[in-house]
Amino acid sequence: MKALVVGASGQIGAMTVKDLVDNYKADVVAADLNISKVREVAKATNPNRVTPVKLDATNDKAMAKVLKNVDVVLNSAWYELNIKIMSAAIRAGVHYTDLGGFYDGTLKQLKFNKKAKDAGITCVLGIGSTPGITNVCGAAGANRLDSVNAISIYCTWGTKRKSTGAAMPAYSIRTVLDEMTQKPGIVDKGKKVKVPVMSGATSVVMPEPAGKVTAYYIKHSEPATMADFIGKGTRHVSFRIGFPEVDFATFKTLAELGFSSEEKLDVGGCKCSPKDYITAMYTDAVSSARQSTEVVDEYDYLRTDVTGKKDGLPARCTLFVCTWNDRKTGLSSARDTSVPPSITADWLAKGKIDKRGVLPPEACIDPEPFFKELGKRKIQVDEQMQVSSRYY
Numbered sequence: 538m539k540a541l542v543v544g545a546s547g548q549i550g551a552m553t554v555k556d557l558v559d560n561y562k563a564d565v566v567a568a569d570l571n572i573s574k575v576r577e578v579a580k581a582t583n584p585n586r587v588t589p590v591k592l593d594a595t596n597d598k599a600m601a602k603v604l605k606n607v608d609v610v611l612n613s614a615w616y617e618l619n620i621k622i623m624s625a626a627i628r629a630g631v632h633y634t635d636l637g638g639f640y641d642g643t644l645k646q647l648k649f650n651k652k653a654k655d656a657g658i659t660c661v662l663g664i665g666s667t668p669g670i671t672n673v674c675g676a677a678g679a680n681r682l683d684s685v686n687a688i689s690i691y692c693t694w695g696t697k698r699k700s701t702g703a704a705m706p707a708y709s710i711r712t713v714l715d716e717m718t719q720k721p722g723i724v725d726k727g728k729k730v731k732v733p734v735m736s737g738a739t740s741v742v743m744p745e746p747a748g749k750v751t752a753y754y755i756k757h758s759e760p761a762t763m764a765d766f767i768g769k770g771t772r773h774v775s776f777r778i779g780f781p782e783v784d785f786a787t788f789k790t791l792a793e794l795g796f797s798s799e800e801k802l803d804v805g806g807c808k809c810s811p812k813d814y815i816t817a818m819y820t821d822a823v824s825s826a827r828q829s830t831e832v833v834d835e836y837d838y839l840r841t842d843v844t845g846k847k848d849g850l851p852a853r854c855t856l857f858v859c860t861w862n863d864r865k866t867g868l869s870s871a872r873d874t875s876v877p878p879s880i881t882a883d884w885l886a887k888g889k890i891d892k893r894g895v896l897p898p899e900a901c902i903d904p905e906p907f908f909k910e911l912g913k914r915k916i917q918v919d920e921q922m923q924v925s926s927r928y929y
């Protein structure tokens with residue numbers, strides 16, 4: 538397989554490059570804005586298989602050039618670029634994956650369905666951990682039931698070591714700040730509605746050592762697609778995040794200070810928005826953290842509850858996804874986001890995904906073989922089924 542990874546030196550993109558090479562012996566064009574960072578990724582992975590390329594994905598000509606000889610493009614850059622990169626893939630007739638369109642972007646991307654079908658390609662939207670694995674978990678849970686009432690998704694992360702220090706986000710600081718400031722969409726009584734940021738506080742039990750966490754609604758793309766594509770009468774879909782306490786305090790402070798603003802400020806004659814400034818600090822910190830040899834035991838947990846009916850009685854299927862850092866490879870628990878695009882790219886290149894158009898994961902990914910692929914990388918999926926019995 539020949540794959541193009543855009544955003545290849547980002548936190549997620551760099552791990553996707555590694556998974557493509559290690560597990561599929563793929564030839565990867567690793568593209569990013571900063572050539573020196575992407576050269577480091579090629580050197581650390583396999584310089585014979587990875588070709589570093591300087592690329593601005595907003596440049597249509599440059600995109601057309603790198604898309605010429607690849608089977609699939611994996612977009613690991615910021616979600617604001619999804620439509621631009623997906624359109625380039627459609628024009629080039631190359632399969633496409635991304636890490637999520639942040640609800641509103643996903644709804645816009647779905648409108649390109651006919652164009653993608655006409656081009657004979659598949660664009661898989663939001664195939665990371667969440668969105669991504671969670672969408673497939675929703676489909677898996679729905680397969681166990683005759684009808685579905687609600688799909689409730691939860692996510693948390695943390696470390697074994699308790700810390701009171703400032704938190705480092707597990708994914709793009711831009712996304713974290715957007716999550717803390719933009720209204721989430723959910724499906725309520727069959728309708729897509731917007732609710733206040735960080736509303737819907739609920740206590741949810743996650744596997745140990747996380748235990749009971751308080752989770753809030755935040756903007757995510759699962760509710761944009763799951764009721765429509767899973768069907769079975771689904772009337773409620775929501776996503777809640779259970780931030781670890783210290784992270785919550787840090788991110789809330791940053792959001793309240795206005796770091797999510799895209800308005801350019803004049804700082805000593807230099808024009809820069811608070812969001813671009815903090816993003817630049819964050820990407821440098823990610824790059825330096827990659828050089829560190831310190832191993833911190835940390836985890837990412839996802840929980841998807843699908844409730845409905847089985848044989849006329851109430852039933853619930855819950856899927857837990859647990860990912861710890863891999864002490865052998867040194868990769869962090871965020872690999873649960875970087876692995877799904879790699880599996881999907883392999884399936885697209887091999888024709889294992891044969892539906893065409895713009896599709897969310899629940900519409901085109903077969904859950905069981907997908908969970909087995911995750912299992913090979915120690916990303917563990919456990920399923921619990923709760924059914925009712927009646928004695929009259």
Ligand SMILES: NC(=O)c1ccc[n+]([C@@H]2O[C@H](COP(=O)([O-])OP(=O)(O)OC[C@H]3O[C@@H](n4cnc5c(N)ncnc54)[C@H](OP(=O)(O)O)[C@@H]3O)[C@@H](O)[C@H]2O)c1
Pocket residue numbers: 543544545546547548549550568569570571592593594595613614615616617618636637663664665666667668669707708709710712820823874
């Ligand atoms: N689905 C999920 O489970 C999930 C989980 C986590 C994150 N995400 C999403 O995944 C995306 C990436 O996250 P991340 O944590 O890897 O972010 P990141 O570390 O900031 O990486 C993004 C990369 O994209 C590059 N980039 C930005 N603009 C570009 C352009 N015009 N052309 C080419 N490359 C460009 C950046 O380059 P520079 O550093 O040089 O600017 C950076 O290397 C985010 O949108 C995030 O929300 C999804």
